[in-house]
Amino acid sequence: MAINSPEGTRDLLPDEAKFWAHFRDTAFGIFARYGYQPIETPLFEQTDLFVRGIGQATDVVSKEMFTAISGENFKRVMEGGTIKAKSRLSLRPEGTAGVVRAVVQHDLVPQGAAPAKLMYAGPMFRAERPQKGRQRMFNQVGIECLGAEDPSVDAEGIIMLMRFYAAIGVPMDATRLLVNSMGCEQCRPKYREAVREYMNAHAEHMCEECMRRAEINPLRAFDCKNPGCAEVMEGAPKISDYLCDDCREHYQAVKTYLDGAGISYIEDPTLVRGLDYYTRTVFEVQVVEGMGSQSAIGGGGRYDKLAEIEGGRPTPGLGFALGFERMVLALEAAGTLADSPKRVDGYIACVDPSVRATAFDLVCAARDAGLSVEMDHQGKSLKSQFKMADKLGVRVVIVLGPDELAQGKARVRNMTTHAERLVDIAAAKRLLAQFGGNLVGGGAAPVSIDALFDAEGAE
Numbered sequence: 001m002a003i004n005s006p007e008g009t010r011d012l013l014p015d016e017a018k019f020w021a022h023f024r025d026t027a028f029g030i031f032a033r034y035g036y037q038p039i040e041t042p043l044f045e046q047t048d049l050f051v052r053g054i055g056q057a058t059d060v061v062s063k064e065m066f067t068a069i070s071g072e073n074f075k076r077v078m079e080g081g082t083i084k085a086k087s088r089l090s091l092r093p094e095g096t097a098g099v100v101r102a103v104v105q106h107d108l109v110p111q112g113a114a115p116a117k118l119m120y121a122g123p124m125f126r127a128e129r130p131q132k133g134r135q136r137m138f139n140q141v142g143i144e145c146l147g148a149e150d151p152s153v154d155a156e157g158i159i160m161l162m163r164f165y166a167a168i169g170v171p172m173d174a175t176r177l178l179v180n181s182m183g184c185e186q187c188r189p190k191y192r193e194a195v196r197e198y199m200n201a202h203a204e205h206m207c208e209e210c211m212r213r214a215e216i217n218p219l220r221a222f223d224c225k226n227p228g229c230a231e232v233m234e235g236a237p238k239i240s241d242y243l244c245d246d247c248r249e250h251y252q253a254v255k256t257y258l259d260g261a262g263i264s265y266i267e268d269p270t271l272v273r274g275l276d277y278y279t280r281t282v283f284e285v286q287v288v289e290g291m292g293s294q295s296a297i298g299g300g301g302r303y304d305k306l307a308e309i310e311g312g313r314p315t316p317g318l319g320f321a322l323g324f325e326r327m328v329l330a331l332e333a334a335g336t337l338a339d340s341p342k343r344v345d346g347y348i349a350c351v352d353p354s355v356r357a358t359a360f361d362l363v364c365a366a367r368d369a370g371l372s373v374e375m376d377h378q379g380k381s382l383k384s385q386f387k388m389a390d391k392l393g394v395r396v397v398i399v400l401g402p403d404e405l406a407q408g409k410a411r412v413r414n415m416t417t418h419a420e421r422l423v424d425i426a427a428a429k430r431l432l433a434q435f436g437g438n439l440v441g442g443g444a445a446p447v448s449i450d451a452l453f454d455a456e457g458a459e
Contacts (some may be wrong), residue, residue, distance in 0.1 A: 008136025298322030
């Protein structure tokens with residue numbers, strides 16, 4: 001019996017893997033213009049890192065984390081023993097906690113230093129019920145800015161995110177940007193207590209999970225998918241009525257920056273995002289239609305206390321993350337998901353086995369010059385080789401046969417016009433060597449296969 005991929009995971013086959021690379025490279029290219037640099041953190045961290053930072057009351061920590069355990073520790077637990085905190089590990093459910101841990105551990109924001117602007121890409125893991133747009137292993141691109149609390153950083157992050165969506169092909173009129181402020185440690189406690197009192201007053205209409213949340217973090221009830229709870233929470237107190245002067249001023253400045261940049265947004269006082277570490281600005285981008293309940297394609301916010309929670313000095317921060325799989329669905333819904341380009345410049349076909357060594361030599365030279373060139377490795381007939389070349393979408397096929405080879409020639413066919421010409425193999429190799437040397441030395445760009453075999457020795 002064949003073994004399939006685990007439930008909630010999926011293989012990125014070549015076309016989608018190429019689009020993931022394009023997705024990541026596009027994001028990094030845009031973020032780099034804003035001063036962001038790449039960082040790589042482990043796929044798993046100490047479990048306490050996520051419990052402290054994300055919050056015990058969140059679904060992510062209480063229900064969805066994958067715990068990683070060695071065979072030795074598993075045996076110890078089964079025998080009634082305990083595992084040391086440093087050996088309690090979990091696969092990362094999101095990227096922020098690990099990046100902030102790295103910033104704290106390596107002191108990337110010394111006193112008085114410029115902010116650390118970091119970007120990352122890779123897989124995350126959550127033990128959710130698999131469904132369309134929600135996998136147990138999924139890919140994200142994200143940014144974290146540590147060391148600056150000015151509202152211009154918040155606005156810059158939001159603008160950068162929206163610029164990426166436009167660049168990757170998401171129609172701006174098919175999205176909506178939601179913004180809110182969650183206050184700070186000065187004003188949020190009073191708001192949380194007001195929400196808790198409201199929930200207790202409506203307990204008979206709310207689910208058991210929400211009432212459990214009410215004792216730990218009542219704001220999580222805004223995320224409940226139960227229709228009855230959602231209806232009750234529509235009438236809950238609004239954070240905007242509880243913001244302190246500093247938070248209200250900060251929030252207004254963010255909106256002023258967004259207005260100046262021409263970024264449209266909707267203020268949503270119920271937007272709390274799903275993680276406990278957020279303070280002040282939070283934001284989320286949603287697709288207007290075509291994705292049902294899984295409409296969110298990215299978001300983030302400010303987390304000014306997370307570095308302290310993780311054992312570092314006070315360091316304000318802001319970040320966001322966007323999911324690759326959700327983005328693919330959004331592009332499909334908008335009808336803007338383009339096929340991944342197949343770049344195969346040429347194909348070298350062999351009339352019979354006697355010319356294979358020369359063909360292989362020419363293929364290697366072409367690849368060293370920066371061209372994408374294929375040849376047959378299965379002993380197919382010449383007709384089958386042409387069919388393969390056509391399937392690959394190549395523009396030029398170079399045919400090597402014993403008669404032409406005896407003259408030091410090869411026959412070139414333009415697959416679009418079907419015109420043919422003879423080229424001098426030695427001259428082609430010299431030109432390829434020249435281009436290959438430039439490529440290795442950081443000189444000329446890769447040569448065009450059309451120009452290559454039209455350059456000299458053609459008949």
